[in-house]
Amino acid sequence: DGFISLYQSSYQIAEFCKQQKNLNEFIDIYMQSVLLQSICINQLNTFWYQLDLEKSFVLGLGKDQISLRQHYHNLMVDCLKTINKPIYDNLNQDKEPLNKFYFDSAKTMLFSDMWLYSIPLIVAPLDKPRLPTTDIEYGVPILTIPTDAPGPFIYRIDGLNMLPKLGVDQYRPIPKLDPLTSCYGTFLNVENNIKIKLTTKRNIMVRIFGVYPKGVQHLKVGSSKLESVQQSVPCLPVMFKKPKSYESGLNQDEILEKQNQYLESNGATSGFSCVSKMLKNVQLCSIDISQENNSWSCIKFIEVIITDPSQQDIQEREANEKILNEKRKKAEEIYEKIIIEEEPVSDQEQKIVQEYESLMKNESSF
Numbered sequence: 001d002g003f004i005s006l007y008q009s010s011y012q013i014a015e016f017c018k019q020q021k022n023l024n025e026f027i028d029i030y031m032q033s034v035l036l037q038s039i040c041i042n043q044l045n046t047f048w049y050q051l052d053l054e055k056s057f058v059l060g061l062g063k064d065q066i067s068l069r070q071h072y073h074n075l076m077v078d079c080l081k082t083i084n085k086p087i088y089d090n091l092n093q094d095k096e097p098l099n100k101f102y103f104d105s106a107k108t109m110l111f112s113d114m115w116l117y118s119i120p121l122i123v124a125p126l127d128k129p130r131l132p133t134t135d136i137e138y139g140v141p142i143l144t145i146p147t148d149a150p151g152p153f154i155y156r157i158d159g160l161n162m163l164p165k166l167g168v169d170q171y172r173p174i175p176k177l178d179p180l181t182s183c184y185g186t187f188l189n190v191e192n193n194i195k196i197k198l199t200t201k202r203n204i205m206v207r208i209f210g211v212y213p214k215g216v217q218h219l220k221v222g223s224s225k226l227e228s229v230q231q232s233v234p235c236l237p238v239m240f241k242k243p244k245s246y247e248s249g250l251n252q253d254e255i256l257e258k259q260n261q262y263l264e265s266n267g268a269t270s271g272f273s274c275v276s277k278m279l280k281n282v283q284l285c286s287i288d289i290s291q292e293n294n295s296w297s298c299i300k301f302i303e304v305i306i307t308d309p310s311q312q313d314i315q316e317r318e319a320n321e322k323i324l325n326e327k328r329k330k331a332e333e334i335y336e337k338i339i340i341e342e343e344p345v346s347d348q349e350q351k352i353v354q355e356y357e358s359l360m361k362n363e364s365s366f
Helices: 002-018 027-046 055-059 068-092 096-111 252-260 311-339 347-364
Strands: 121-123 142-145 153-158 186-188 191-212 218-221 224-227 269-274 279-290 297-307
Touching (some): 002 027, 002 068, 055 068, 186 191, 224 269, 279 297, 279 311, 311 347
Parallel strands (some): 121 153, 142 191
Antiparallel strands (some): 186 297, 191 269, 191 279, 191 297, 218 224, 218 279
């Protein structure tokens, strides 16, 4: 009864704040009331049996019912959607102190979302690739994830850890740290790459959180084409800073113009997109993200969802590796014929090489 009473009181406070014309002055109270609701919901979700709550109420089993976890997720999304414009207005009107609670606690709102994070979340260390120059333009960073302990978990990688294609004048604009995601991110003006290495073989899925200007409706992750935002989570417009390491960069007018394109009122979107493909029982994979136009989408982070392989997954991988090894031997013979003997190859031999390269890519990349 105590948790339910606290939830109801905090809900009423949140609704009161939402109705205020000067909401920009109530951001801290509004967010605190939503976070109180999250505490209540998580406690009810954990101790529902002891509190004699109906299982259907907790898990959302009835018709037109949603689970408690999804209920908090919806509350969070509604809160973020409501406060993003007042927060951005405060930034542009020299009222930044009114945003302090958001900048300190927005990440807690996202971390508390048990609907998005039903298994443990681990945040990778920030490891920005060294200063991009032409000699490493085609180098791809490799990030190692420790997977010796069994059990599923989510590993979040800041987009800044990826290596993007460079601008023609060899500079890399870097976004400011985002309070909600607690990530810098990277701009996806063409494509970005990173390789993932596990210490043991596991199953891997990937989801991406990004902020996209109007007109960016799809992403391409490897061979998969997907909607840029499948699950909306409102995020502040991307903020720009000029890297001190480069002479080239964006001037103040360009910065403001680019930031405004990430406003929801200007058609921007933000949130998660999940790649349906799963790599099974693998230790190394490549993640290549691109888009169809040159809009400056911002990939805030990538989350690698790691689970234990089943016995069937292991057997399937072994069978695929056997086929791959057979095709590799044939392909290597053809490579030798081309490179060393400098002999022409037949259409059939070209087909064998193409099949091997396609299979190799499909087995180790998204």
